[in-house]
Amino acid sequence: MKSKGEQRTDTRSQIIGGGVVGLSIAHRLSQQSPSSSSVLIERHSSLGTETSSRNSEVIHAGIYYGRDTLKTRLCLRGRQLLYEFCERHGVPHRRTGKWIVAQNDAQRRELERLHAHCADIGVPVRWVPEREVRGGGEGASSVTAETLVNAAGLGGVAVYNMVVPAALRKRLYFAKGNYFSYSASRPRVSRLVYPAPNPGAAGLGTHLTLDMGGRIRFGPDIEWVDSPDNLAVGRERLEQAVHEIKLYLPGVDETCLEPDYAGIRPKLSYKGAGQAGKNFNDFVVRMEDGYHGWVNCLGIESPGLTSSLAIGERVGELFYGRKVS
Ligand SMILES: Cc1cc2nc3c(=O)[nH]c(=O)nc-3n(C[C@H](O)[C@H](O)[C@H](O)COP(=O)(O)OP(=O)(O)OC[C@H]3O[C@@H](n4cnc5c(N)ncnc54)[C@H](O)[C@@H]3O)c2cc1C
Numbered sequence: 001m002k003s004k005g006e007q008r009t010d011t012r013s014q015i016i017g018g019g020v021v022g023l024s025i026a027h028r029l030s031q032q033s034p035s036s037s038s039v040l041i042e043r044h045s046s047l048g049t050e051t052s053s054r055n056s057e058v059i060h061a062g063i064y065y066g067r068d069t070l071k072t073r074l075c076l077r078g079r080q081l082l083y084e085f086c087e088r089h090g091v092p093h094r095r096t097g098k099w100i101v102a103q104n105d106a107q108r109r110e111l112e113r114l115h116a117h118c119a120d121i122g123v124p125v126r127w128v129p130e131r132e133v134r135g136g137g138e139g140a141s142s143v144t145a146e147t148l149v150n151a152a153g154l155g156g157v158a159v160y161n162m163v164v165p166a167a168l169r170k171r172l173y174f175a176k177g178n179y180f181s182y183s184a185s186r187p188r189v190s191r192l193v194y195p196a197p198n199p200g201a202a203g204l205g206t207h208l209t210l211d212m213g214g215r216i217r218f219g220p221d222i223e224w225v226d227s228p229d230n231l232a233v234g235r236e237r238l239e240q241a242v243h244e245i246k247l248y249l250p251g252v253d254e255t256c257l258e259p260d261y262a263g264i265r266p267k268l269s270y271k272g273a274g275q276a277g278k279n280f281n282d283f284v285v286r287m288e289d290g291y292h293g294w295v296n297c298l299g300i301e302s303p304g305l306t307s308s309l310a311i312g313e314r315v316g317e318l319f320y321g322r323k324v325s
Contacts, residue, residue, distance in 0.1 A: 108196075175202045
């Protein structure tokens, strides 16, 4: 944030938050202005220990949000940047593709709407016949800076509220997503499997994801909690999850499902929707009016991992007004 008068600053940029978003921003700012220094401030002793390591690990296609939303734009761009980054740096990843499953006429109509939206935003999709589906088996010190980026994830609104007057303060809501491990070898699947979208829902539904070793995991569900530290997965969540999974994967063996880990979505409104529909919560990535040099990244829920490099690119544009390749 702009320093008073001609006072010398210790560094050009300060970035608060060492998750994927803060790291991507630091990476981009150092690329755009290699001669200026950046300081990244993280409250834990290691990087990426909060939401960035508690998610579905899916590189999203960006198909669930409105055409002109930041979520769509940053996800499509971020996806391309992320694949390039992974290939250039040898980061293990897999392009599995995914199936989105409709079980009734209303869900079929929702998939038709999604199909048209995908054509509109240029994401390749195809209808899969049922027979193909069935065959597939952390000292106190101070640093001054000219610019400040708030990428503090679940702590982002608290950082924002430290600076703005009381009338502008925001509240953050926490939508926990619980995951369940799966120890059976059947059904055999090689793709991600998602339920049909439920417009206005806080998440994408309890879906099936595969880790790099091909192990199946289900989640995340949606549980509204009061604290971002509430990360235990209660067994009582299992029954509802089984019900939701069986809707699109009747062959799941529920005796092989166990509570696993959880992540928390930072929501800018209560019951805020993660996908297109009523009460949709878009990403906020903006230079703050009246505070030259202060950028806030708020409400960076899914697809924040996929979008992270594009968020870094956008913050670079906000400061320097141009892209670098
Ligand atoms: C259940 C779930 C599933 C998801 N699945 C996917 C997915 O499949 N694909 C996808 O693209 N995205 C997914 N996401 C979204 C993605 O995980 C997040 O958008 C992304 O990790 C956010 O990164 P971040 O850097 O903003 O936040 P974080 O990773 O939370 O990093 C913020 C950092 O700021 C630090 N911090 C906070 N306050 C302060 C402070 N006052 N001082 C110093 N440091 C501070 C924290 O310690 C933390 O390390 C999912 C999210 C959830 C919750």
